Every structure is written in structure tokens, then in C-alpha cells.
Amino acid sequence: MELHEPELREVPVTAVLAALADDVRLQIVRTLAEGGEYACGTFEFGVSKATRSHHLKVLREAGLTRTRVAGTSRYVRLRRDELDRLYPGLLDAVLTTPATAPTGR
Amino acid sequence: MELHEPELREVPVTAVLAALADDVRLQIVRTLAEGGEYACGTFEFGVSKATRSHHLKVLREAGLTRTRVAGTSRYVRLRRDELDRLYPGLLDAVLTTPATAPTGR
DNA sequence: GCTGTTGTTCGACGTTAGTCGAACAACGGT
């Protein structure tokens, strides 16, 4: 099974931004930003596993994450270094923001 | 006519990112980033004026722009200082990227 | 070989977003 993981510079900025412009995905990214690898099942943000799988796919195809297959599990990690190199400040800017949307919206 | 211009910190990050995650709006922001004010009509990016008006509204309501009414015209400018203060590196990261999407997509 | 676990894929559904033309509103000139 070929994990489709594009080069970050091949991905349109708008796709990167769109990938980050979702609450569930942002929570995933926040978790990943703590460092290390996480199995997909780790992310329990009140969505079904189908939805979770979908979001992880969006992140992966936007060049934000790297996935390692091991047995029946898949371990995901943030491509932080590449991200910081190509878009310095982007991740930090997004991550240093209140976890929940400021206004309840 | 009340221009609805929210405080930047009242706007969810996801809304800011979503506002930037569109080609037309990104082109507008790129233009605005050159500094100064621009009348709405300045932005000719191959969309109708209805669509242009829509995009400017999205940018304004995401807290990205400030609009000054003068006669029949409206002058738009980037809220760069506030943006840089709340999301340091965000704008730079987004703007220092090739104008057109890397892959033709 | 079953069975359970872990994820992905496949419709399907409702919602939102981008787009347009047409109608409207506000202002400036003459």
C-alpha cells in the first residue's frame, strides 16, 4: 500500500493552509507537535474512525505528516523540520494559539 | 453601513487560515502586502465583481483587512501589524511562497 | 484457520463555499 506523501514544495500553499483550517485536524497537529509518533487510534476527538482516517489522509497529502506502517498499526509524525524550513513561523504561529477557538464558535 | 471588522483575537485560528486558503484571496493579500491602500476595483483576478466583493468580505471578517469608505469607493489595507503580533511568522511564511501554486493545480 | 484489532474505502447525506448575473444602493459629475 503506497502511502502518498508528496514533497512539501509540490503542495500548493493553499492546500497546506486548508489542511490546517479545520478544528479536528488542528487538534491532531497540536498533539503531533508534542513530538514523537502516534498511532492513528490515539486521536480521539469525538469523530468516527472513518472521519479520523479521512483527516489523517488530508494531513498526509498536504505534506504535513509522515506515516510509518507497522503491523496493523500506522504511526504518524509531524514533518516539522521540513515545514519550518519551507514555511518558517507558520506552525509556531498556528500552535501558540489557544487550543479552543477564542469565541465559542 | 457598518463594516464588520472583528478583533483579531476574537477570530478562530481556523477562520484565519481558511481565509488564506484560497487562491483568489491569497492574491489579494499578496497585493495588499505591498503596503498602502487599494480600492476594491484594483483586484482583477479573473472573477466577477460579485465574487471579488465576497472574498473581500471573507478577508475583512477574518480580521485580516481594514476597510475605509470614501465616496463610492472602499479602500482596503492589510492589518499587518496586528497579524504579525498575534501570529508572528504566519504572513511571512505564506507570502514568501511562489505566487502561483508550485504544481499547476 | 478463526477471531479480534486497526485502519482504509465506499457510498450516502447534509452543509458550506465559490461562482455568477441581475438587481440594488450610494455617491459624484455634469
Added chain:
DNA sequence: ACCGTTGTTCGACTAACGTCGAACAACAGC
């Protein structure tokens, strides 16, 4: 007063997105 200019608003349409349950695939353990 009448135009023309400049923008906004109003449906309407289509495409894309987030969501889910159900079916499927791959592996691990017994």
C-alpha cells in the same frame, strides 16, 4: 435631475467538504 461608476446583496447553481455506518483488508494471537 439624470447618468455613470463603484460596490454590495440576493438568489441560484455546482463543487467540495465533513461526517457517518457498513463493508473490506491486513495483520497478530491463539
